Amino acid sequence: MYGSTTEDILTGLSIHNRGWKSIICTPDQPAFLGCTPTGGPASMTQQKRWATGLLEVLLSKNCPIFGTVFAHLQFRQCLAYLWIFTWGLRxxxxxxxxxxxxxxxITNTHIFPKGQELAYYIPIALFVTTNMYNISQYIESGLSIRAWWxxxxMGRITTMSAWLFGVFGIVLKLSGISETVFEVTKKDQSSSTEKGTEEEExxxxxxxxxxxxVPPTTVLLLHLTALASALFGLQPPAHDGVGSGRLEVAGSVCLVLCLWPFLKGLFGSGKYGIPLSTIFKSAGLTLIWHWPP
Known part of the structure; x- marks a missing residue:
């Protein structure tokens, strides 16, 4: 009916284009209850479908910019929709x-200022203030620091996996190679006998x-290799005399922590372990970075 796999967002956009206004309705008893996908594969499939569908709307006649110019969509509403529709492009x-x-x-170069420079403290201040602000927003909303973390x-994992493949999907559709398919995600409502198992998992x-x-696993292996080379002094000589420093190492450690589920998956088994085929593909891509020029 809509030509998009994100019909819910497109429904709201169509209503706003007619000049309707939104209000926040939060009754004491929730008006609607739903269930989310269980497990990583189902979650990634859902996120990929969202990213593809949102880009479909952005690149169609239903683009919110057209709604602002030719219909009754307010400018701030247009900005809000554009922010949502460009999720995948991130x-x-x-x-x-x-x-x-x-x-x-790995190359012993630097992307951040060095310790003797005043600008060294700028990325540190940005990192600290941004995360402290986000944590405070979670706490004010009644959520925990664990929820924030x-x-x-999941934000880093989803961006480097589902959203990235969502962009690939829309590129293939625009080039006429394939069409987007609505992939149904499994959303099981557990019975009382399954609650104990769910709590354990x-x-x-x-x-x-x-x-x-593959992409998140590749990024993880890259950082593990980089940290190992820094730890054992296997880096090449710096070309300009100034190589990588503490900020680069801190950034690498931060990415490893964000990809902690994948680090555990390297040593897991069954559905909790990354398949060997995925590890081999990621290892091959990681070796490309070390290929001699």
Whole structure:
């Protein structure tokens, strides 16, 4: 009916284009209750579908910019929709940026200011103030620091896997190679007999042989290799006399912590372990970084 896999967002956009206004309705008893996908593969499939569908709307006649120019969509509503629709596009620069600290350590170059420079404290201040502000927002909303950290990890994982493949999907559609398919995600409502098992498995990330898990695994192996080279002094001489420093190492450690479920998956088994085929593919991509020029 809509030509998009994110019909819910498109429904809201269509209503706003007609000039309707939104209000926040939060009754004491929730009006609607739903269930989320269980496990990593189902969650990534859902996120990929969202990223693809949102980009479909952005690149169609339903683009919110057209709604502002030719319909009754307010400018601030247009900005809000554009922010949502470009979720998937974040994956490309964020994946590249996630690999930069590892690249800097492996090649013994630097992307951050050095300790003797005043600008050295700028990225530190930005990192601390941004995260402290986000944590305070979570606490004010009644959420825990653990919820903030879980969302930080899932934000990095989702961006480098599901959203990245969502962008690939829309590129293939625009080039006429393939069409987007509505992939149904499994959303099980557990029975009372399954609650004990779910409590034991809570917080454990699951994997399958999907290629979506290759990019995060590759980034993780890159950072582990970079940290090992820095620890054992295997870096090449710095070209300009100034090599990688503490900020590059700190950035690499931060990415490893964000990809902690994948680090555990390297040593896990069954659905809690990353398949060997995925590890081999990621290892091959990691070796490209060490290929002699």
């Amino acid at each position: 994956s490309i620069p964020e994946t590249c940026y996630a690999a930069l600290p590892a690249y800097s350590i 879980n969302n930080q990890k 809570a917080g454990r990330f699951t994997f399958d042989k999907s290629p979506m898990f």
